[in-house]
Amino acid sequence: MCKHPRYIWMVIGPAGCGKSTIAQFLSRKLNLPYIEGDDFHPLQNIVKMANGVPLTDEDRWGWLDTLRNEAVAKLTVGNADGCIVTCSCLKRRYRDVIRVAGAGSEVVVVRFVYLRADEELVLGRVSAREGHYMKAGMVHSQFVALEEPEDDEVDVITVDVSGTRSEGQWSALCKVLQYVDTEEGARFE
Ligand SMILES: Nc1ncnc2c1ncn2[C@@H]1O[C@H](COP(=O)(O)OP(=O)(O)O)[C@@H](O)[C@H]1O
Numbered sequence: 001m002c003k004h005p006r007y008i009w010m011v012i013g014p015a016g017c018g019k020s021t022i023a024q025f026l027s028r029k030l031n032l033p034y035i036e037g038d039d040f041h042p043l044q045n046i047v048k049m050a051n052g053v054p055l056t057d058e059d060r061w062g063w064l065d066t067l068r069n070e071a072v073a074k075l076t077v078g079n080a081d082g083c084i085v086t087c088s089c090l091k092r093r094y095r096d097v098i099r100v101a102g103a104g105s106e107v108v109v110v111r112f113v114y115l116r117a118d119e120e121l122v123l124g125r126v127s128a129r130e131g132h133y134m135k136a137g138m139v140h141s142q143f144v145a146l147e148e149p150e151d152d153e154v155d156v157i158t159v160d161v162s163g164t165r166s167e168g169q170w171s172a173l174c175k176v177l178q179y180v181d182t183e184e185g186a187r188f189e
């Protein structure tokens with residue numbers, strides 16, 4: 001029997017590109033639980049970022065493991081049909097840490113929704129955002145660290161988020177639904 005896939009949708013991209021804005025929308029429209037990656041940083045990471053110091057790989061490994069485990073728990077313990085997670089996942093090796101969740105599983109499927117925007121635009125959004133520890137001075141370091149998904153990362157959907165909030169949200173939702181349609185069509189052929 002062909003098992004119904006449960007998707008972990010990772011909404012990724014540099015700070016300020018619109019991950020939370022789009023993830024909350026996807027969560028609402030798809031009726032799936034939402035995990036805000038920023039809520040799972042250890043305190044020392046938050047303090048570092050709030051002081052304008054970019055995280056290192058070492059700062060991020062444990063956080064990535066935690067997010068992957070939280071996502072899997074939503075599907076297994078929580079019995080959700082899928083979930084939406086925000087995490088910058090700036091480097092390919094970070095995405096690989098998350099990909100482990102789907103490795104060897106007949107049910108858990110990890111897919112990334114990469115929000116593409118240029119540095120200038122993101123800087124403007126972060127500068128205007130209030131009440132967040134991640135300040136505008138950190139944006140450049142995010143783009144230095146960023147390894148955009150490559151063509152062979154076939155589990156990535158790219159969404160241009162240079163338009164309005166609403167355009168980005170609907171574009172992401174349409175791409176996710178199209179992707180599921182195509183992928184599930186192939187699975188049941
Ligand atoms: N398409 C958009 N146009 C203008 N502002 C946006 C857009 N998407 C998000 N924002 C705003 O930009 C800021 C950063 O968005 P946010 O969702 O917090 O990004 P992230 O979660 O990637 O850090 C927020 O203040 C948000 O309201």
Ligand SMILES: O=C(O)[C@H](O)[C@@H](O)[C@H](O)[C@H](O)COP(=O)(O)O
Pocket residue numbers: 014015016019037038054055060088089090132134142
């Ligand atoms: O909303 C934001 O501004 C981002 O999500 C931000 O908080 C940050 O990008 C990560 O949580 C830190 O991790 P990285 O340094 O790995 O992006």
